Amino acid sequence: MTSGATVWLTGLPSAGKTTIAHALAGRLREEGRRVEVLDGDEIRTFLSAGLGFDRADRHTNVQRIGFVAELLARHGVTALVPVIAPYADSRAAVRARHAEHGTTYLEVHVATPVEVCSERDVKGLYAQQAAGELTGLTGVDDPYEAPTSPDLRIASQTQTVQESAASVYALLSERGLA
Ligand SMILES: Nc1ncnc2c1ncn2[C@@H]1O[C@H](COP(=O)(O)OS(=O)(=O)O)[C@@H](OP(=O)(O)O)[C@H]1O
Numbered sequence: 001m002t003s004g005a006t007v008w009l010t011g012l013p014s015a016g017k018t019t020i021a022h023a024l025a026g027r028l029r030e031e032g033r034r035v036e037v038l039d040g041d042e043i044r045t046f047l048s049a050g051l052g053f054d055r056a057d058r059h060t061n062v063q064r065i066g067f068v069a070e071l072l073a074r075h076g077v078t079a080l081v082p083v084i085a086p087y088a089d090s091r092a093a094v095r096a097r098h099a100e101h102g103t104t105y106l107e108v109h110v111a112t113p114v115e116v117c118s119e120r121d122v123k124g125l126y127a128q129q130a131a132g133e134l135t136g137l138t139g140v141d142d143p144y145e146a147p148t149s150p151d152l153r154i155a156s157q158t159q160t161v162q163e164s165a166a167s168v169y170a171l172l173s174e175r176g177l178a
């Protein structure tokens with residue numbers, strides 16, 4: 001069995017996490033790898049239904065996702081996780097859990113500037129925040145603790161989706177995981 005890994009794509013809303021994860025998943029599947037994308041919205045509908053966006057709930061959400069990702073990765077799946085995970089200590093706990101089991105955990109910071117994210121505004125959240133209809137939006141009026149030493153940092157505003165996905169693929173390749 002080939003080695004699995006968790007690849008966590010952290011970044012602001014509309015940074016490009018989900019798009020990159022799905023582009024990469026397509027390429028890996030074509031090559032015969034087993035891949036799962038643990039999409040944040042889907043997780044919040046099922047595994048984390050009822051959780052909100054305060055610090056404690058985001059931490060719980062990230063730990064649950066980290067738990068599932070580690071199980072999948074330990075059993076040979078490449079688990080791609082496009083989830084904001086705004087707090088460094090939450091991400092560190094997920095990393096530690098992977099280390100305990102000897103499972104690879106890679107952190108990719110999709111570091112698109114907030115100005116570009118709010119221009120993209122895929123789900124209209126930045127507009128809602130600006131209109132006073134939403135508070136606690138990550139990167140605007142809620143914290144985002146950017147990773148200080150990610151395995152990869154992506155400037156999606158200067159790349160095509162395919163280029164960004166290829167850079168994550170190259171990281172996996174370097175580590176013997178693709
Ligand atoms: N207040 C606030 N802040 C940030 N994001 C918000 C908020 N409210 C709803 N959303 C939408 O929910 C998605 C974030 O959920 P996640 O589970 O990925 O985030 S977290 O790690 O628990 O913070 C996130 O998805 P992405 O845009 O794909 O990042 C948002 O669309």
Ligand SMILES: Nc1ncnc2c1ncn2[C@@H]1O[C@H](COP(=O)(O)OP(=O)(O)O)[C@@H](O)[C@H]1O
Pocket residue numbers: 011012013014015016017018019020082120122155156157159160161162164
């Ligand atoms: N290099 C890139 N990588 C990822 N997304 C990009 C890139 N360039 C432009 N985009 C666009 O940015 C948007 C990102 O949205 P999405 O992937 O839903 O973000 P997130 O999951 O981080 O909230 C999409 O409309 C996507 O087409």
